[in-house]
Amino acid sequence: MKDLIGIKELSRQDIEEILNTAKAFKEVLQRDIKKVPTLRGRTAINLFFEPSTRTRTSFELAEKRLSLDVLNFSVSTSSVVKGETLYDTLKTIESYNVDYIVIRHSSSGAAKFVAENTFASVINAGDGTNEHPTQALLDAFSILEIKGRLDGLKIAIVGDIIHSRVARSNLYLLSKFDTEIRFVGPPTLLPQEIPDNVKIFFDLQEGIEDVDVVMILRIQLERQKGAYIPSLKEYSHFWGLKKELLNYIKKDAVVMHPGPMNRGVEISTEVADSSQSLILRQVTNGIATRMAVIYMLNPKEV
Amino acid sequence: MLIKFYNANLLDPITKTKGLADIIIEDGVISKIKLKRKSTPIQTKGTGSKNMLEINAEGLYLFPGLIDMHTHLREPGYEYKETIRTGTLAALRGGFTSVCCMANTFPVNDNPEVTYYILAKAKEEGSCHVLPIGAITKGLKGEELSEMAMLREAGCVAFSDDGMPVMNSIIMKRALEYSKAIGAPIISHCEDINLSEDGVMNEGKLSFYLGLKGIPRASEEVMVARDILLSKYTKGHLHIAHVSTKGSVELIKFAKEQGIPITAETCPHYFTLTEEAVKDYNTNAKVNPPLRTEEDLETIKSALKEGIIDVIATDHAPHHIDEKKVPFQEALNGISGLETAFSLSLRLVHEGTLSLEELIEKFTVSPIKILKIRKEGIKEGAQADLILVDINKEWKVDKNKFVSLGKNTPFDLWTLKGKVLFTVKGKKFLDMRTEE
Numbered sequence: 001m002k003d004l005i006g007i008k009e010l011s012r013q014d015i016e017e018i019l020n021t022a023k024a025f026k027e028v029l030q031r032d033i034k035k036v037p038t039l040r041g042r043t044a045i046n047l048f049f050e051p052s053t054r055t056r057t058s059f060e061l062a063e064k065r066l067s068l069d070v071l072n073f074s075v076s077t078s079s080v081v082k083g084e085t086l087y088d089t090l091k092t093i094e095s096y097n098v099d100y101i102v103i104r105h106s107s108s109g110a111a112k113f114v115a116e117n118t119f120a121s122v123i124n125a126g127d128g129t130n131e132h133p134t135q136a137l138l139d140a141f142s143i144l145e146i147k148g149r150l151d152g153l154k155i156a157i158v159g160d161i162i163h164s165r166v167a168r169s170n171l172y173l174l175s176k177f178d179t180e181i182r183f184v185g186p187p188t189l190l191p192q193e194i195p196d197n198v199k200i201f202f203d204l205q206e207g208i209e210d211v212d213v214v215m216i217l218r219i220q221l222e223r224q225k226g227a228y229i230p231s232l233k234e235y236s237h238f239w240g241l242k243k244e245l246l247n248y249i250k251k252d253a254v255v256m257h258p259g260p261m262n263r264g265v266e267i268s269t270e271v272a273d274s275s276q277s278l279i280l281r282q283v284t285n286g287i288a289t290r291m292a293v294i295y296m297l298n299p300k301e302v
Numbered sequence: 303m304l305i306k307f308y309n310a311n312l313l314d315p316i317t318k319t320k321g322l323a324d325i326i327i328e329d330g331v332i333s334k335i336k337l338k339r340k341s342t343p344i345q346t347k348g349t350g351s352k353n354m355l356e357i358n359a360e361g362l363y364l365f366p367g368l369i370d371m372h373t374h375l376r377e378p379g380y381e382y383k384e385t386i387r388t389g390t391l392a393a394l395r396g397g398f399t400s401v402c403c404m405a406n407t408f409p410v411n412d413n414p415e416v417t418y419y420i421l422a423k424a425k426e427e428g429s430c431h432v433l434p435i436g437a438i439t440k441g442l443k444g445e446e447l448s449e450m451a452m453l454r455e456a457g458c459v460a461f462s463d464d465g466m467p468v469m470n471s472i473i474m475k476r477a478l479e480y481s482k483a484i485g486a487p488i489i490s491h492c493e494d495i496n497l498s499e500d501g502v503m504n505e506g507k508l509s510f511y512l513g514l515k516g517i518p519r520a521s522e523e524v525m526v527a528r529d530i531l532l533s534k535y536t537k538g539h540l541h542i543a544h545v546s547t548k549g550s551v552e553l554i555k556f557a558k559e560q561g562i563p564i565t566a567e568t569c570p571h572y573f574t575l576t577e578e579a580v581k582d583y584n585t586n587a588k589v590n591p592p593l594r595t596e597e598d599l600e601t602i603k604s605a606l607k608e609g610i611i612d613v614i615a616t617d618h619a620p621h622h623i624d625e626k627k628v629p630f631q632e633a634l635n636g637i638s639g640l641e642t643a644f645s646l647s648l649r650l651v652h653e654g655t656l657s658l659e660e661l662i663e664k665f666t667v668s669p670i671k672i673l674k675i676r677k678e679g680i681k682e683g684a685q686a687d688l689i690l691v692d693i694n695k696e697w698k699v700d701k702n703k704f705v706s707l708g709k710n711t712p713f714d715l716w717t718l719k720g721k722v723l724f725t726v727k728g729k730k731f732l733d734m735r736t737e738e
C-alpha cells in the first residue's frame with residue numbers, strides 16, 4: 001500500500017493488520033527506550049493547511065518514534081497564502097525528496113489529489129468533510145482494547161454528522177465489521193439521504209439506548225450561523241451527553257470524543273471525566289496507531 | 303471554390319426536405335440541389351483542380367448546420383480559457399455553424415459596446431455565425447436591468463445572466479415584462495444560490511459518501527417554479543437553461559399544459575452522465591447544475607422525446623487546465639462541450655429515444671423558433687450552412703485534439719458513434735474526413 005487516503009479504500013483485513021501492528025507499537029511505547037530505528041534516514045513532512053495542534057503533534061511524535069526526520073509545513077509559514085496552488089506546493093515539497101507526506105486540508109478529496117501527484121506516501125490527516133482515517137483507526141484500536149472485538153457491537157455516533165470526517169471514517173470502518181451503527185442528532189446535521197446500514201435517531205436518549213459505544217462529535221461553534229441549530233444552549237440541552245443519560249447505555253459501554261471538546265456543550269464534564277470515558281486513551285493510542293500506519297506504507301521507488 | 307456532394311441523404315427539418323440528393327456549392331452559396339430516386343455512380347470530371355472538391359456522400363447525411371443556444375466563448379476578458387477564434391472553430395468541428403454566446407465575459411455583455419466588440423471580433427476571426435446573448439442585469443448583479451432594447455438593436459438575440467441566477471423576483475418579473483417589447487426570450491439559469499450554498503455536486507447518498515457538499519435538486523426546481531409563475535403572470539417568453547432534474551421536467555410539463563410561454567433546453571451531459579462521474583473527484587465532470595441521478599437522466603430523455611424539452615444546447619464552458627487541476631471543491635464548473643455534443647446526442651438516436659429528424663430539430667428548428675432568427679436551411683440560392691455526418695462512424699474522443707482551448711471534458715477517450723465529417727458555413731469549410 002502506497003498511501004492511506006481513506007478507510008473507504010481499505011479491506012477488513014487491511015484494518016486488522018494495521019490494528020495488530022499498532023498493538024505491537026503500543027508495547028514499544030511503554031518501554032524505556034521508545035524509539036524504533038526501522039525508518040531511520042527517511043523523511044516525513046507534516047503539511048497542514050488547517051491548524052490542528054493535536055493531530056499534528058500526534059503525527060510528529062509517531063514519526064519521531066519511528067526515527068524519521070520530520071519537517072513541519074503549515075499554512076501561516078508557507079507561500080500558500082500568496083495563492084500558490086496545491087499542485088505547486090506539492091512539487092516544491094517533492095523536490096525535498098520526502099518519503100511521507102501527512103496532509104490536512106480543508107478540501108474533500110485533497111489527500112487523493114496529493115497522492116495522485118506524488119511519489120511519496122501520503123497519509124490523510126483529514127480532508128475537508130471527507131475522511132480522517134487515522135482517527136477511525138485509533139478509535140477502533142481503543143474500542144478493541146476494552147471490548148476485545150468490534151463484531152456484534154452497537155455504536156451511536158452523536159452530533160454534527162454531515163460536517164464530520166471523523167463520523168464518515170468511523171462509519172466506513174465499522175461497516176466492515178458486523179456492527180449496528182446509529183446516527184443521532186438534529187435533522188439539520190444528519191445526511192439528507194441515509195446510508196443503507198445506518199439507523200437514524202433524532203432523540204438522544206432513544207439513540208443511545210443499549211449501545212456499547214457512544215461517539216460524541218465536536219460541534220463547531222459557528223453552526224448557529226448557518227441556521228443548522230438555533231443555539232448552542234438548545235443543542236446542549238437536547239443533544240449534549242450528560243451524566244443522567246449514561247443510565248440508558250449498557251453498563252460497560254464506553255464514551256468517546258475525538259477532541260478537542262467543548263465541555264458543557266456536546267459533552268458534560270462529568271461524562272468526559274467519568275470512568276466510562278475513553279478520551280485520554282484515544283489520545284495515547286493515536287501515536288501507536290499512526291506509527292503503525294506510517295510503518296506499513298511503502299513509498300514508490302523513484 | 304466548388305464543393306459537390308454526391309448521393310447524400312439530405313435531411314433538413316427547416317425546409318422539410320428529405321431524400322437522396324446531389325448538392326453543389328459555389329463560392330459559399332448552394333447553387334444546385336438535385337433530388338433523386340436512387341444513387342448514381344459518382345461522375346468525376348477529372349479536372350483535378352484544387353478549386354473543386356468532389357465528395358462521395360453515399361451512406362452519409364447532410365443536415366443544416368447546428369445551432370448552439372448556450373456557448374461560453376469567454377472573449378472578451380478570459381482569452382486564456384477560449385477566444386472567439388478558437389471557440390467558433392471548435393463549433394465548426396462539432397457541427398455547429400451558429401453559436402449564442404453567453405454574457406458572462408469581462409466586461410459583461412450588458413451594453414452595446416461589448417456586443418459590437420464581440421460581433422466585430424467574430425467577423426474578423428470567427429468561423430461561424432456568432433449570436434450574442436445580452437445580460438439581463440447590469441454586471442450580472444441581479445439589481446438593475448441592462449439596456450435590453452439597445453442590446454437587441456446591437457444584435458443580441460436573447461437575454462441571460464447565465465452563471466448567476468436573477469435572485470430578486472421583482473427584477474425577474476420586470477425583465478420578463480420588458481422583454482415583450484423587445485421580442486427576445488429571457489434565458490434563466492435556474493438556481494437558488496441560498497439553497498446551493500457552497501455545494502459542489504448533487505446532494506444525495508454519494509455526496510455524503512464523498513464528503514462533498516451537495517446541491518439539492520430543489521435549488522433548481524424552486525427557481526423553475528418561480529420563473530414559470532412569473533412567465534404566466536407577465537406572459538413574457540421564458541427559456542429555461544440546462545434542465546438537470548426530474549422535478550424541473552415535471553414543472554415544465556405542467557407549465558406547457560397551461561399554455562404558459564416557456565421553452566427549455568438540456569445539455570448532453572445531463573442525458574449521458576450521472577453523479578457517478580464525479581466519484582473519483584473528477585473535476586472535469588464538475589458542472590453547474592451538477593450531474594444528477596439515473597432517474598433524472600431517464601426523465602430528461604423522455605422529456606426530449608415528448609417535446610417537453612425543446613432544445614439540446616452544449617453549455618460549452620471551457621476552462622484553463624490550472625482551474626481544473628485542483629482539489630474538487632476548488633475546481634471551476636464546466637465542460638468543454640462543442641466538439642462532443644452532437645456525437646453524444648446521436649446516442650439518443652442509436653438507442654431509439656429520438657428519431658434522427660427529431661434530434662436535428664432540437665439543434666435547428668427549435669432554436670430558430672425560440673430566438674426568432676432567420677435560417678434558410680438547405681435550399682438553392684441560400685448561403686451554404688450545412689454539415690456532412692456519418693452517423694455510424696466510431697471515433698475516440700481525444701481532448702488533446704480539441705481545437706477549443708478548453709480540454710475539460712469527462713468524455714476523453716470515450717468511443718462515440720457518429721461523427722461530423724465536413725462543415726460548410728458560407729465560404730468557410732472544415733474537412734474532417736481523414737480524422738481518426
Ligand SMILES: [Zn+2]
Binds near residue numbers: 544
Ligand atoms: Zn448556467
